[in-house]
Amino acid sequence: MVGIISCSGEGCVEGTISRIATLLVLEKLRPAQTVTICLPLFLAGGKEERAFARFFPTITVDGCQKLCAKIGTERYSGKPASSIVVTDLNGNKNCSTTGSKRKLDDQATSLAEKVAERITQEVDEVLNHWK
Amino acid sequence: MNSTTQNKVVVIPCSGIGKALGTVGREATYEVVENMRKDVTQTTCLALLVSGDEESVQLVQRNKCITVDGCPLQCAEKNVRIAGGDLAASLRVVDALRENRGLKPKSVAFLDSDGQQLTRAVAERIASKVDAILGA
Amino acid sequence: MSEYLQTVFEKFELRVRKGYYYTEDGLWTSVDDPRIRVGVTDYLQRTGGDVAFVDLVKPGSTVQKRTEIGTLETAKTTVSLLSPVSGTVEEVNGMLLEKPELVNSDPYGEGWLIILTPHSLEDDLKMLMSADDYFQLMLKKLETEHKKPEPK
Numbered sequence: 001m002v003g004i005i006s007c008s009g010e011g012c013v014e015g016t017i018s019r020i021a022t023l024l025v026l027e028k029l030r031p032a033q034t035v036t037i038c039l040p041l042f043l044a045g046g047k048e049e050r051a052f053a054r055f056f057p058t059i060t061v062d063g064c065q066k067l068c069a070k071i072g073t074e075r076y077s078g079k080p081a082s083s084i085v086v087t088d089l090n091g092n093k094n095c096s097t098t099g100s101k102r103k104l105d106d107q108a109t110s111l112a113e114k115v116a117e118r119i120t121q122e123v124d125e126v127l128n129h130w131k
Numbered sequence: 132m133n134s135t136t137q138n139k140v141v142v143i144p145c146s147g148i149g150k151a152l153g154t155v156g157r158e159a160t161y162e163v164v165e166n167m168r169k170d171v172t173q174t175t176c177l178a179l180l181v182s183g184d185e186e187s188v189q190l191v192q193r194n195k196c197i198t199v200d201g202c203p204l205q206c207a208e209k210n211v212r213i214a215g216g217d218l219a220a221s222l223r224v225v226d227a228l229r230e231n232r233g234l235k236p237k238s239v240a241f242l243d244s245d246g247q248q249l250t251r252a253v254a255e256r257i258a259s260k261v262d263a264i265l266g267a
Numbered sequence: 268m269s270e271y272l273q274t275v276f277e278k279f280e281l282r283v284r285k286g287y288y289y290t291e292d293g294l295w296t297s298v299d300d301p302r303i304r305v306g307v308t309d310y311l312q313r314t315g316g317d318v319a320f321v322d323l324v325k326p327g328s329t330v331q332k333r334t335e336i337g338t339l340e341t342a343k344t345t346v347s348l349l350s351p352v353s354g355t356v357e358e359v360n361g362m363l364l365e366k367p368e369l370v371n372s373d374p375y376g377e378g379w380l381i382i383l384t385p386h387s388l389e390d391d392l393k394m395l396m397s398a399d400d401y402f403q404l405m406l407k408k409l410e411t412e413h414k415k416p417e418p419k
Contacts, residue, residue: 006148007176007178008145008148008157008177008178009178010144010157010160010161010174010176010177011175011176015176019148020240022148023148023239023240027238027239035277035278036149038148038149039148039178040147040178040181041147041206043181043182043210044181044206044209044210048279048280049278051275051278052278066182068176068178068179068181069178072182101161101165102158102162150317203317203368225317225319225368228319232319235342235343235344237343
Protein backbone atom coordinates (compact mmCIF):
# COMPACT_ATOMS: atom_id res chain seq x y z
CA MET A 1 0.00 0.00 0.00
CA VAL A 2 1.29 3.47 -0.92
CA GLY A 3 0.10 6.76 0.53
CA ILE A 4 -0.35 9.61 -1.93
CA ILE A 5 -0.08 13.07 -0.43
CA SER A 6 -1.30 15.85 -2.68
CA CYS A 7 -1.11 19.52 -1.99
CA SER A 8 -4.47 21.20 -1.44
CA GLY A 9 -3.59 23.69 -4.10
CA GLU A 10 -6.00 26.58 -4.11
CA GLY A 11 -3.28 28.89 -5.28
CA CYS A 12 -2.96 27.97 -8.91
CA VAL A 13 -4.19 25.71 -11.67
CA GLU A 14 -1.34 23.32 -10.99
CA GLY A 15 -2.76 22.75 -7.50
CA THR A 16 -6.04 21.60 -8.99
CA ILE A 17 -4.12 19.46 -11.47
CA SER A 18 -2.22 17.87 -8.57
CA ARG A 19 -5.49 17.08 -6.80
CA ILE A 20 -7.26 15.69 -9.89
CA ALA A 21 -4.26 13.57 -10.88
CA THR A 22 -4.04 12.12 -7.38
CA LEU A 23 -7.75 11.28 -7.35
CA LEU A 24 -7.47 9.62 -10.76
CA VAL A 25 -4.83 7.29 -9.35
CA LEU A 26 -6.75 6.64 -6.13
CA GLU A 27 -10.09 5.98 -7.78
CA LYS A 28 -9.23 4.51 -11.17
CA LEU A 29 -5.63 3.67 -11.93
CA ARG A 30 -4.37 2.04 -8.71
CA PRO A 31 -7.34 1.89 -6.29
CA ALA A 32 -6.21 -1.32 -4.59
CA GLN A 33 -2.66 -0.12 -4.04
CA THR A 34 -3.09 3.45 -2.83
CA VAL A 35 -4.66 5.50 -0.08
CA THR A 36 -4.90 9.23 0.24
CA ILE A 37 -3.35 11.17 3.05
CA CYS A 38 -5.20 14.38 3.71
CA LEU A 39 -2.41 16.98 3.75
CA PRO A 40 -3.91 19.65 6.03
CA LEU A 41 -4.89 16.94 8.52
CA PHE A 42 -1.43 15.40 8.24
CA LEU A 43 0.32 18.73 8.81
CA ALA A 44 -1.98 19.54 11.69
CA GLY A 45 -1.09 16.30 13.47
CA GLY A 46 -3.77 13.85 12.27
CA LYS A 47 -2.93 10.64 14.10
CA GLU A 48 -3.90 8.17 11.44
CA GLU A 49 -2.32 10.16 8.61
CA ARG A 50 1.01 10.46 10.43
CA ALA A 51 1.03 6.82 11.54
CA PHE A 52 0.46 5.63 7.99
CA ALA A 53 3.16 7.86 6.57
CA ARG A 54 5.62 6.60 9.16
CA PHE A 55 5.23 2.93 8.29
CA PHE A 56 4.29 2.90 4.63
CA PRO A 57 5.91 4.48 1.58
CA THR A 58 4.54 7.82 0.43
CA ILE A 59 4.51 9.75 -2.82
CA THR A 60 4.03 13.50 -2.63
CA VAL A 61 2.40 15.49 -5.41
CA ASP A 62 2.88 19.25 -5.32
CA GLY A 63 1.36 21.79 -7.66
CA CYS A 64 4.11 24.35 -7.33
CA GLN A 65 7.60 25.02 -6.02
CA LYS A 66 6.35 25.80 -2.54
CA LEU A 67 6.41 22.01 -2.07
CA CYS A 68 3.94 21.93 0.85
CA ALA A 69 3.36 18.19 0.55
CA LYS A 70 7.02 17.22 0.17
CA ILE A 71 8.35 19.47 2.92
CA GLY A 72 5.54 18.56 5.31
CA THR A 73 6.06 14.84 4.76
CA GLU A 74 9.80 15.11 5.30
CA ARG A 75 9.27 17.13 8.43
CA TYR A 76 6.71 14.88 10.10
CA SER A 77 7.36 11.38 8.91
CA GLY A 78 10.44 11.09 6.74
CA LYS A 79 11.53 11.36 3.16
CA PRO A 80 8.84 10.34 0.70
CA ALA A 81 9.67 7.47 -1.61
CA SER A 82 9.04 9.79 -4.53
CA SER A 83 8.09 13.43 -5.12
CA ILE A 84 6.34 14.88 -8.13
CA VAL A 85 5.96 18.58 -8.84
CA VAL A 86 3.43 19.56 -11.49
CA THR A 87 5.28 22.71 -12.55
CA ASP A 88 8.30 20.51 -13.36
CA LEU A 89 6.15 18.54 -15.77
CA ASN A 90 4.52 21.41 -17.58
CA GLY A 91 7.68 23.00 -18.79
CA ASN A 92 7.21 26.11 -16.65
CA LYS A 93 8.94 26.64 -13.38
CA ASN A 94 6.13 28.87 -12.18
CA CYS A 95 2.43 28.55 -11.74
CA SER A 96 0.26 29.33 -14.72
CA THR A 97 -1.37 32.71 -14.60
CA THR A 98 -4.15 31.78 -17.01
CA GLY A 99 -6.73 29.04 -16.92
CA SER A 100 -9.48 28.32 -14.42
CA LYS A 101 -8.48 26.79 -11.11
CA ARG A 102 -11.85 25.16 -10.94
CA LYS A 103 -12.70 23.71 -14.29
CA LEU A 104 -9.60 22.47 -16.04
CA ASP A 105 -9.38 23.32 -19.73
CA ASP A 106 -8.25 20.69 -22.27
CA GLN A 107 -4.58 21.50 -21.85
CA ALA A 108 -4.78 21.31 -18.06
CA THR A 109 -6.83 18.10 -18.21
CA SER A 110 -4.22 16.57 -20.46
CA LEU A 111 -1.52 17.58 -18.00
CA ALA A 112 -3.53 16.07 -15.12
CA GLU A 113 -3.66 12.77 -17.00
CA LYS A 114 0.07 12.95 -17.65
CA VAL A 115 0.71 13.59 -13.94
CA ALA A 116 -1.59 10.69 -13.05
CA GLU A 117 0.40 8.38 -15.33
CA ARG A 118 3.60 9.56 -13.72
CA ILE A 119 2.19 8.92 -10.22
CA THR A 120 1.10 5.45 -11.34
CA GLN A 121 4.62 4.65 -12.59
CA GLU A 122 6.05 5.78 -9.27
CA VAL A 123 3.52 3.69 -7.35
CA ASP A 124 4.48 0.58 -9.34
CA GLU A 125 8.16 1.23 -8.84
CA VAL A 126 7.78 1.78 -5.11
CA LEU A 127 5.74 -1.40 -4.72
CA ASN A 128 8.26 -3.42 -6.73
CA HIS A 129 11.03 -2.09 -4.56
CA TRP A 130 9.12 -3.04 -1.42
CA LYS A 131 8.47 -6.63 -2.48
CA MET B 132 -3.26 34.79 -4.83
CA ASN B 133 -1.35 35.62 -1.73
CA SER B 134 -1.36 39.38 -1.96
CA THR B 135 -1.56 41.14 1.34
CA THR B 136 -4.37 43.31 0.06
CA GLN B 137 -6.39 44.35 3.01
CA ASN B 138 -10.14 44.53 3.32
CA LYS B 139 -10.66 41.43 1.23
CA VAL B 140 -12.19 38.63 3.19
CA VAL B 141 -10.06 35.48 3.04
CA VAL B 142 -12.04 32.29 2.49
CA ILE B 143 -10.07 29.17 3.37
CA PRO B 144 -11.42 25.71 2.57
CA CYS B 145 -9.96 22.59 4.10
CA SER B 146 -9.89 20.95 0.67
CA GLY B 147 -9.79 17.54 2.30
CA ILE B 148 -9.12 15.08 -0.43
CA GLY B 149 -10.54 12.00 1.30
CA LYS B 150 -14.19 13.04 1.32
CA ALA B 151 -16.71 14.44 -1.11
CA LEU B 152 -17.58 17.22 1.32
CA GLY B 153 -13.99 18.44 1.15
CA THR B 154 -14.41 18.92 -2.58
CA VAL B 155 -17.76 20.64 -2.01
CA GLY B 156 -16.12 23.13 0.36
CA ARG B 157 -13.35 23.82 -2.13
CA GLU B 158 -15.73 24.30 -5.05
CA ALA B 159 -17.98 26.55 -3.00
CA THR B 160 -14.98 28.67 -2.07
CA TYR B 161 -14.00 29.08 -5.70
CA GLU B 162 -17.60 29.94 -6.59
CA VAL B 163 -17.47 32.79 -4.12
CA VAL B 164 -13.96 34.14 -4.77
CA GLU B 165 -14.12 33.79 -8.55
CA ASN B 166 -17.73 34.67 -9.09
CA MET B 167 -20.22 35.65 -6.41
CA ARG B 168 -18.03 38.01 -4.37
CA LYS B 169 -14.93 38.16 -6.53
CA ASP B 170 -14.02 41.78 -5.83
CA VAL B 171 -14.07 41.44 -2.06
CA THR B 172 -12.74 37.96 -1.36
CA GLN B 173 -9.63 35.88 -1.88
CA THR B 174 -8.38 32.47 -0.84
CA THR B 175 -5.16 30.79 0.20
CA CYS B 176 -3.91 27.23 0.51
CA LEU B 177 -4.46 25.77 3.95
CA ALA B 178 -1.40 23.56 3.59
CA LEU B 179 0.71 26.63 2.83
CA LEU B 180 -0.63 28.31 5.94
CA VAL B 181 -0.01 25.27 8.13
CA SER B 182 3.54 25.05 6.74
CA GLY B 183 4.14 28.55 8.11
CA ASP B 184 4.44 30.37 4.78
CA GLU B 185 5.03 33.99 5.79
CA GLU B 186 2.80 35.51 3.12
CA SER B 187 -0.13 33.24 3.97
CA VAL B 188 0.24 33.86 7.68
CA GLN B 189 0.23 37.61 7.20
CA LEU B 190 -2.75 37.36 4.89
CA VAL B 191 -4.92 35.68 7.51
CA GLN B 192 -3.67 37.90 10.30
CA ARG B 193 -4.41 41.12 8.41
CA ASN B 194 -7.80 40.21 6.97
CA LYS B 195 -11.07 38.79 8.21
CA CYS B 196 -11.23 35.06 7.52
CA ILE B 197 -13.97 32.55 6.86
CA THR B 198 -13.08 28.87 7.07
CA VAL B 199 -14.99 26.14 5.25
CA ASP B 200 -14.52 22.64 6.67
CA GLY B 201 -15.55 19.42 4.98
CA CYS B 202 -15.57 17.23 8.06
CA PRO B 203 -15.94 17.52 11.84
CA LEU B 204 -12.17 17.54 12.33
CA GLN B 205 -12.31 21.18 11.23
CA CYS B 206 -8.71 21.48 10.11
CA ALA B 207 -9.27 24.87 8.48
CA GLU B 208 -10.80 26.49 11.54
CA LYS B 209 -8.24 25.06 13.93
CA ASN B 210 -5.26 25.99 11.83
CA VAL B 211 -6.37 29.52 11.05
CA ARG B 212 -6.74 30.04 14.79
CA ILE B 213 -3.28 28.58 15.42
CA ALA B 214 -1.82 30.89 12.79
CA GLY B 215 -3.34 33.85 14.61
CA GLY B 216 -5.84 34.52 11.86
CA ASP B 217 -8.71 36.95 12.35
CA LEU B 218 -11.42 34.31 12.22
CA ALA B 219 -14.75 36.00 11.54
CA ALA B 220 -16.78 32.88 10.73
CA SER B 221 -16.29 29.14 10.48
CA LEU B 222 -18.59 27.11 8.31
CA ARG B 223 -19.04 23.36 8.11
CA VAL B 224 -20.27 21.77 4.93
CA VAL B 225 -22.15 19.21 7.00
CA ASP B 226 -24.37 22.01 8.36
CA ALA B 227 -25.44 22.83 4.80
CA LEU B 228 -26.04 19.12 4.29
CA ARG B 229 -28.31 19.14 7.35
CA GLU B 230 -30.36 21.88 5.75
CA ASN B 231 -30.53 20.02 2.47
CA ARG B 232 -31.46 16.63 3.69
CA GLY B 233 -31.31 13.87 1.13
CA LEU B 234 -28.37 15.14 -0.89
CA LYS B 235 -25.70 12.49 -1.13
CA PRO B 236 -22.65 13.71 -3.06
CA LYS B 237 -20.82 10.60 -4.16
CA SER B 238 -17.57 11.32 -5.92
CA VAL B 239 -14.58 13.17 -4.53
CA ALA B 240 -12.93 14.07 -7.84
CA PHE B 241 -15.82 15.39 -9.90
CA LEU B 242 -19.01 16.47 -8.20
CA ASP B 243 -22.25 14.83 -9.24
CA SER B 244 -25.55 16.76 -9.28
CA ASP B 245 -26.08 16.35 -5.53
CA GLY B 246 -22.56 17.64 -5.00
CA GLN B 247 -23.18 20.64 -7.24
CA GLN B 248 -26.43 21.44 -5.48
CA LEU B 249 -24.73 21.28 -2.11
CA THR B 250 -21.91 23.44 -3.46
CA ARG B 251 -24.41 26.15 -4.36
CA ALA B 252 -25.94 25.98 -0.89
CA VAL B 253 -22.54 26.29 0.77
CA ALA B 254 -21.52 29.12 -1.56
CA GLU B 255 -24.65 31.04 -0.58
CA ARG B 256 -23.76 30.63 3.07
CA ILE B 257 -20.22 31.85 2.50
CA ALA B 258 -21.47 34.84 0.51
CA SER B 259 -23.90 35.75 3.30
CA LYS B 260 -21.10 35.65 5.82
CA VAL B 261 -18.95 37.84 3.57
CA ASP B 262 -21.76 40.38 3.33
CA ALA B 263 -22.24 40.35 7.09
CA ILE B 264 -18.55 40.91 7.67
CA LEU B 265 -18.35 43.77 5.21
CA GLY B 266 -21.56 45.26 6.48
CA ALA B 267 -23.23 45.02 3.08
CA MET C 268 -4.08 -4.45 28.73
CA SER C 269 -6.19 -2.65 26.14
CA GLU C 270 -9.94 -2.42 26.49
CA TYR C 271 -10.16 -3.00 22.75
CA LEU C 272 -9.40 -5.48 20.06
CA GLN C 273 -8.00 -3.48 17.18
CA THR C 274 -6.76 -3.66 13.64
CA VAL C 275 -5.59 -1.17 11.04
CA PHE C 276 -7.29 -1.03 7.67
CA GLU C 277 -5.63 1.28 5.14
CA LYS C 278 -4.84 4.18 7.45
CA PHE C 279 -7.75 3.69 9.85
CA GLU C 280 -7.62 2.05 13.25
CA LEU C 281 -10.75 -0.01 13.85
CA ARG C 282 -11.57 -1.06 17.40
CA VAL C 283 -13.96 -3.51 19.03
CA ARG C 284 -14.68 -2.95 22.71
CA LYS C 285 -14.04 -6.03 24.84
CA GLY C 286 -16.82 -7.18 27.13
CA TYR C 287 -19.60 -5.85 24.91
CA TYR C 288 -22.02 -7.88 22.79
CA TYR C 289 -22.51 -7.35 19.08
CA THR C 290 -24.93 -7.79 16.22
CA GLU C 291 -23.70 -8.65 12.74
CA ASP C 292 -24.96 -5.27 11.50
CA GLY C 293 -22.55 -3.45 13.78
CA LEU C 294 -24.48 -2.46 16.90
CA TRP C 295 -22.96 -3.02 20.33
CA THR C 296 -24.68 -3.69 23.64
CA SER C 297 -23.16 -3.08 27.05
CA VAL C 298 -24.85 -4.45 30.13
CA ASP C 299 -25.30 -2.22 33.16
CA ASP C 300 -27.78 -4.33 35.08
CA PRO C 301 -30.76 -3.89 34.98
CA ARG C 302 -30.31 -1.74 31.90
CA ILE C 303 -28.35 -1.97 28.70
CA ARG C 304 -26.79 0.68 26.52
CA VAL C 305 -26.64 0.46 22.72
CA GLY C 306 -24.38 2.10 20.17
CA VAL C 307 -22.65 1.51 16.84
CA THR C 308 -19.25 0.00 16.25
CA ASP C 309 -16.14 1.71 14.93
CA TYR C 310 -16.50 -0.36 11.76
CA LEU C 311 -20.05 0.83 11.13
CA GLN C 312 -19.28 4.50 11.72
CA ARG C 313 -16.16 4.38 9.61
CA THR C 314 -17.78 2.65 6.65
CA GLY C 315 -20.96 4.70 6.94
CA GLY C 316 -19.24 8.06 6.81
CA ASP C 317 -19.66 11.33 8.68
CA VAL C 318 -23.00 11.31 10.47
CA ALA C 319 -25.26 14.26 9.69
CA PHE C 320 -28.50 13.07 11.36
CA VAL C 321 -29.40 10.60 14.06
CA ASP C 322 -33.10 9.75 14.31
CA LEU C 323 -34.05 7.53 17.25
CA VAL C 324 -37.20 6.11 18.80
CA LYS C 325 -38.67 8.02 21.69
CA PRO C 326 -38.21 7.15 25.37
CA GLY C 327 -41.05 4.98 26.57
CA SER C 328 -41.23 3.05 23.28
CA THR C 329 -41.24 -0.71 23.34
CA VAL C 330 -38.97 -2.31 20.80
CA GLN C 331 -38.60 -5.89 19.68
CA LYS C 332 -35.32 -7.52 18.85
CA ARG C 333 -34.31 -6.79 15.24
CA THR C 334 -36.84 -3.97 14.80
CA GLU C 335 -35.73 -0.48 13.87
CA ILE C 336 -34.72 1.82 16.71
CA GLY C 337 -33.59 4.56 14.43
CA THR C 338 -31.43 5.61 11.51
CA LEU C 339 -28.06 7.21 10.94
CA GLU C 340 -27.92 9.48 7.93
CA THR C 341 -24.48 10.30 6.61
CA ALA C 342 -23.20 12.15 3.57
CA LYS C 343 -22.93 8.77 1.84
CA THR C 344 -25.90 6.70 2.97
CA THR C 345 -28.69 6.05 5.46
CA VAL C 346 -28.14 3.19 7.89
CA SER C 347 -31.05 1.45 9.59
CA LEU C 348 -30.36 0.60 13.23
CA LEU C 349 -31.94 -2.64 14.43
CA SER C 350 -32.37 -3.28 18.14
CA PRO C 351 -30.10 -6.01 19.53
CA VAL C 352 -32.64 -6.89 22.23
CA SER C 353 -36.32 -6.51 23.10
CA GLY C 354 -37.09 -3.92 25.72
CA THR C 355 -38.38 -0.51 26.75
CA VAL C 356 -36.44 2.57 25.73
CA GLU C 357 -35.56 4.55 28.86
CA GLU C 358 -33.30 7.20 27.41
CA VAL C 359 -31.94 8.41 24.09
CA ASN C 360 -28.72 10.33 23.68
CA GLY C 361 -29.93 13.92 23.35
CA MET C 362 -26.43 15.20 22.54
CA LEU C 363 -26.69 13.61 19.12
CA LEU C 364 -29.30 16.14 18.00
CA GLU C 365 -26.76 18.94 17.99
CA LYS C 366 -23.59 16.87 17.72
CA PRO C 367 -24.23 13.82 15.54
CA GLU C 368 -20.48 13.69 14.90
CA LEU C 369 -20.06 12.11 18.35
CA VAL C 370 -21.11 8.84 16.73
CA ASN C 371 -17.97 9.08 14.58
CA SER C 372 -15.55 10.53 17.10
CA ASP C 373 -16.51 8.39 20.11
CA PRO C 374 -18.73 5.46 19.03
CA TYR C 375 -18.19 3.45 22.24
CA GLY C 376 -18.42 6.43 24.57
CA GLU C 377 -20.24 9.73 24.09
CA GLY C 378 -21.70 8.54 20.79
CA TRP C 379 -24.02 5.98 22.48
CA LEU C 380 -27.55 5.84 21.09
CA ILE C 381 -30.12 4.51 23.56
CA ILE C 382 -30.53 2.96 26.98
CA LEU C 383 -33.06 0.13 27.34
CA THR C 384 -34.62 -1.93 30.07
CA PRO C 385 -34.46 -5.38 28.44
CA HIS C 386 -37.41 -7.77 28.63
CA SER C 387 -35.48 -11.03 28.31
CA LEU C 388 -31.85 -10.17 28.53
CA GLU C 389 -30.40 -13.62 29.07
CA ASP C 390 -32.15 -15.10 26.05
CA ASP C 391 -31.34 -12.11 23.84
CA LEU C 392 -27.67 -12.00 24.79
CA LYS C 393 -27.27 -15.64 23.68
CA MET C 394 -28.13 -14.50 20.14
CA LEU C 395 -25.45 -11.81 20.10
CA MET C 396 -21.78 -12.13 19.25
CA SER C 397 -18.88 -11.80 21.63
CA ALA C 398 -16.23 -9.14 20.98
CA ASP C 399 -13.84 -11.80 19.66
CA ASP C 400 -16.40 -13.18 17.24
CA TYR C 401 -17.43 -9.75 16.00
CA PHE C 402 -13.78 -8.82 15.55
CA GLN C 403 -13.27 -11.86 13.33
CA LEU C 404 -16.40 -11.00 11.36
CA MET C 405 -15.13 -7.45 10.91
CA LEU C 406 -11.79 -8.70 9.59
CA LYS C 407 -13.61 -10.90 7.12
CA LYS C 408 -15.80 -8.01 5.94
CA LEU C 409 -12.75 -5.81 5.47
CA GLU C 410 -11.16 -8.48 3.34
CA THR C 411 -14.20 -9.27 1.20
CA GLU C 412 -16.45 -6.21 1.11
CA HIS C 413 -13.93 -3.41 1.22
CA LYS C 414 -11.21 -4.78 -0.93
CA LYS C 415 -10.72 -2.27 -3.73
CA PRO C 416 -10.90 -3.58 -7.29
CA GLU C 417 -7.82 -4.07 -9.43
CA PRO C 418 -7.72 -1.58 -12.30
CA LYS C 419 -9.10 -2.88 -15.61
